[in-house]
Amino acid sequence: MSLSLVRSRALLGLEAARVQVEVHLANGLPSFTLVGLADVEVKEARERVRAALITCGLDFPHNKRITVNLAPADLPKDSGRFDLPIALGILAASGQVDGARLADYEFAGELSLSGELRPVRGALAMSLALHAAGAGAQLVLPPGSAEEAALVPGARVWRARHLMDVVAQLQTEPSGEPGDGWQRVQTQPPVGTAAYPDLLDVKGQSGAKRALEIAAAGGHSLLLMGPPGSGKSMLAHRFAGLLPPMPVEEALESAAIASLSGRFRLAQWAVRPTCSPHHSASAVALVGGGSPPRPGEISLAHRGVLFLDELPEFPRAALEALREPLETGQITIARAARRAEFPARFHFIAAMNPCPCGWRGAPQRSCRCSPDQVGRYQGKLSGPLLDRIDLHVEVPALSPHELLGAPPGEATAAVRARCVAARDRALARQGRPNHALQGAEVDEFARLDSAAAAFLDHAAARLAWSARATHRVLKVARTIADLAAEDKAQVPHVAEAVQYRRGLAGVNNA
Structure with a gap:
């Protein structure tokens, strides 16, 4: 033939x-x-x-x-x-x-x-x-x-x-x-619990750990701000351990994307990825591209964590390209002859110094940056991008006495148990994590009592928040209430959520 x-x-x-x-x-x-x-x-x-x-x-x-x-x-x-x-x-x-x-x-x-x-x-x-x-x-x-x-x-x-x-x-x-x-x-996936770095290693920083717990429970994005050596990267690399175990469907999705780039290893099965590209990465490296299109770092972090250290040092085009996938959970790469869609449902963690020298507000060293330099440095982050980050948290530097004398922190397993319980409450109530609520769902499931609603209305007016920022505070407050096993979000829950929307000098968050 x-x-x-x-x-x-x-x-x-x-x-x-x-x-x-x-x-x-x-x-x-x-x-x-x-x-x-x-x-x-x-x-x-x-x-x-x-x-x-x-x-x-x-x-x-x-x-x-x-x-x-x-x-x-x-x-x-x-x-x-x-x-x-x-x-x-x-x-x-x-x-x-x-x-x-x-x-x-x-x-x-x-x-x-x-x-x-x-x-x-x-x-x-x-x-x-x-x-x-x-x-x-x-x-x-x-x-x-x-x-x-x-x-x-x-x-x-x-x-x-x-x-x-x-x-x-x-x-x-x-x-x-x-x-x-x-x-x-007939491959048998590895059994047992996936191994992640333990939160026990981080001493002090109770406020940042609390923010990590809220972000993991509700799927929220997080920005860590602090001087060099304060523990921002340590905290970010331990975030994946706070997330619930990956079901088979999510593990297959994550492994399939890693396979497209030739990165998959059987030992990584059901381990939530943490992708941390260097700040010199281009927009194509982050969101994907090429001909034929290939996945970028945001898709390789699907069902895991995307950690961007030194956030203001990334190219402006690369940061602005994150705005759509942060909202939709997917990225569409269009070319003249072909288009491709990749999933991009990642937990976004970013870290930055407060100023170019890094020591603004730190007791150990004095900052040598002028207000104009600080404003220009923080102004590299656009208001629309910051609007899409739910939690803005300061990570102060610890003195040697605090670092050496602090007791060991709480283990990842204990914090993860609380995060999983809060996430399960949200799934039972609305069928999705709190960060994924859209439109009328926010009003239906946020469940603020009257005093909390009045408090949030006053805070949003005083701080000139956008509608997106107000809705994100609502979702964070709902997560804090779920961690406290409360049916309705009350004033203390909203007040804590409001603290995580403090703006940066030189950046308009409205």
Whole structure:
């Protein structure tokens, strides 16, 4: 048979669209043509496939006109994932393997010149797409990728180490039992509690720890302000431990995004990620981009924590790009020919110094910055961005006496128990965390008593808050009431929430 069909998948965001690899052999001037909007890496498959087939002792049709079409033609294809399907298509078209047996599988894998199979990105996304489609096909993937794909419940995944292992299974009369090179993979996720740094390590800073507890209970964003060495980064890197354990659905989402960037490791299963990009990161690095689009740090932090240290030092365009995903929980990357959507439901934690030198208000050293310098430094953060950060908390520097004499703090497990209990109250009441309340839901579920409502009305008028800022204070007050197991938010809850909206010098929060 001179025509063969092999199924594979291409990545477009988190979607793994089906690709039909069509191989046709014809008489004519010998050539090897690859069509179907293939990227450079895919076009280089011609040389890898040719060398791998010859090295493995298989017949390469040198005297034929070989045409490989990757359909649909308007879908971009990248990486070396199509090496294995192209090689199998040539073997089936030349009659060296049984083409009818290819219909039972979907293939992906990069070939070495010796025929060994190498891992590919996005194996978990491929498996999720196959599972969502309800198709009966099985996946054949290289080592490393197969273990990822097998994390999807009910997935049928085969691990192949070498091209010859796949060829042996597709021959008309398979020879003997499958060897170690061809095995069914059924990955069991690691069991036990995910390990995070313990809040017990942080001495003092009771106010900042309280803010962390509120942020974890309600899913709120948090800005930590304080001089160098006050513990802002320590607090931020311990925040993920206060969040509830990841259910399987969230763990699959997080792992699939990490797989797209080649960052997933089985040891990270069900561990909430903490992404902390350097302040030199561009807007594309934060929100994603490229052609084809790839996820940025905000999507890699999905269901976890995005920590931006030295917040005013980030490029203005990068910070402003965070405004939409902070509101919607997703990012849409649009290009001329294609658009992709990535989830971005992260807990946002930011840290900054109060001034360029860092020591404004610190008792240890005197600040050498002028008021204009302080205003310009803090003015790098726009009012609309600060409006979207629920809690603004000062983290004062501890003196050596306080640091050495302070008793150990409260353990993460105890604080997490309170956060999970408060979050469960919110879910039972409204079906979502407090930070996700929108529009009329805020009025329906905030449940302020009359005195608390009057207090908030007076505070919002005096401080000239925007409607968004007022609603965010309402949500924070609702979370504080949930931590106290109160049905209605009262004046003390609202008063504490108001404290977390204090503005910065030189920045208009209205």
